Amino acid sequence: MTRVLVAIPTYNERATIADVVRAVRKSAPNFDILVVDDGSGDGTGGVLQELNALVATHLCNLGYGRALQTAIKYAVARNYELLITFDADGQHNPEDIEPLYRRFVEADYDLLIGSRFVESRNYRAMPFARRLGMYVFSMLVRLLASQRIYDTTSGLKVIHRRVFGMLTGRPLVDFHAEVIVYLILRRYRVGEFPITVGARQHGASMYTWLSSIKYPLKISLLILLSVIETKLIRRHSHD
Amino acid sequence: MTNLRILLTAAGIVIMAWVLNLVRRDRLYVGYGVLLLGSIVGTLVAVLVPQVLTVLTRILGSPSSFATFTVLALLFVLVMLVYILSQLTRIINRVTVLVQALAIQQARRGHPSASVPLQGDSSASAPSPDTSRAAE
Numbered sequence: 001m002t003r004v005l006v007a008i009p010t011y012n013e014r015a016t017i018a019d020v021v022r023a024v025r026k027s028a029p030n031f032d033i034l035v036v037d038d039g040s041g042d043g044t045g046g047v048l049q050e051l052n053a054l055v056a057t058h059l060c061n062l063g064y065g066r067a068l069q070t071a072i073k074y075a076v077a078r079n080y081e082l083l084i085t086f087d088a089d090g091q092h093n094p095e096d097i098e099p100l101y102r103r104f105v106e107a108d109y110d111l112l113i114g115s116r117f118v119e120s121r122n123y124r125a126m127p128f129a130r131r132l133g134m135y136v137f138s139m140l141v142r143l144l145a146s147q148r149i150y151d152t153t154s155g156l157k158v159i160h161r162r163v164f165g166m167l168t169g170r171p172l173v174d175f176h177a178e179v180i181v182y183l184i185l186r187r188y189r190v191g192e193f194p195i196t197v198g199a200r201q202h203g204a205s206m207y208t209w210l211s212s213i214k215y216p217l218k219i220s221l222l223i224l225l226s227v228i229e230t231k232l233i234r235r236h237s238h239d
Numbered sequence: 240m241t242n243l244r245i246l247l248t249a250a251g252i253v254i255m256a257w258v259l260n261l262v263r264r265d266r267l268y269v270g271y272g273v274l275l276l277g278s279i280v281g282t283l284v285a286v287l288v289p290q291v292l293t294v295l296t297r298i299l300g301s302p303s304s305f306a307t308f309t310v311l312a313l314l315f316v317l318v319m320l321v322y323i324l325s326q327l328t329r330i331i332n333r334v335t336v337l338v339q340a341l342a343i344q345q346a347r348r349g350h351p352s353a354s355v356p357l358q359g360d361s362s363a364s365a366p367s368p369d370t371s372r373a374a375e
Contacts, residue, residue, distance in 0.1 A: 059333075059336050059337055059340050060332075060333045060336050060337075169265075170263070170265060171262055171263070171265045171268075171269050173269060214270060214273075217273045217277075218269045218270055218273055221262065221269055221272055221273050221276070222262075222269055224259075225259060225262060225263050228259070229263060
């Protein structure tokens with residue numbers, strides 16, 4: 001039986017975390033769940049204690065990317081085969097976990113992204129700035145890695161153990177385009193599978209107006225590094 | 240191109256490569272890498288394309304391009320200093336939170352060394368540590 005860990009990074013999602021954990025438990029009863037509390041200050045920790053959930057608590061806020069790395073390190077330590085990342089804000093549908101997992105296993109992916117846009121192929125539902133960003137990074141992935149990924153910022157992903165070491169040993173921002181480009185260039189199998197995502201009902205997004213300036217610069221730098229690194233590795237292997 | 244410009248360009252490229260390598264090895268936070276690379280590129284542009292400084296000098300009403308460059312560089316250094324010191328404070332606060340959490344954990348287990356006072360400066364203030372149960 002494949003050991004699967006569902007990781008739910010959370011930061012100040014007190015209003016939704018209980019429902020999310022219960023729903024994931026119901027939809028994926030054979031999978032273990034780990035909630036990574038990234039230094040929440042709104043009482044999320046107390047809610048998680050009442051749920052009797054398995055929790056890894058950061059004593060201070062480290063960010064979404066580091067919270068996912070904590071989950072991956074836990075998965076490595078406990079010999080999990082697969083890691084499924086799932087958002088704590090209630091936007092993801094837990095019913096999507098099982099079909100995503102089945103598709104991942106059937107097609108032997110290394111990373112399978114639950115994608116909001118792979119079927120519709122457009123970003124009309126998003127605000128303008130995010131629409132532009134998603135389009136730009138989607139095209140950038142296509143340009144650099146010769147593969148079009150429509151949803152580069154999805155928080156619902158299935159990750160194979162083969163990739164764990166790579167994701168804990170290098171700089172990452174939010175496990176978005178910078179990871180996708182790196183894995184594709186290193187010849188890992190990356191794909192998308194359609195999912196449904198609802199609107200956020202409570203709390204606030206981790207992305208602020210300042211993020212819209214910082215995020216693309218950080219992602220672009222890491223993508224540039226991935227390209228340089230891969231080209232140097234390939235040149236070295238040809239010599 | 241003068242020797243000075245050649246030297247500055249070469250130095251800029253070497254420093255950029257160094258920054259990229261540090262970011263790649265996770266020895267330098269990617270956000271700081273972006274700031275440093277932006278600064279290096281900006282400096283190289285100012286050095287290699289004198290017309291940029293000339294335009295800026297005219298806009299700002301500076302007496303000379305050299306004065307423009309100096310003022311802008313000083314402003315940039317001041318902003319970076321504030322930013323870096325705020326990041327340093329953030330790190331100090333995090334270390335404080337961790338140290339206090341460890342001390343409390345030791346005290347809760349009744350560890351013999353719990354009665355030994357902490358060494359060093361205890362003036363940094365920090366929020367109370369989270370008491371949620373951690374994963375095994």
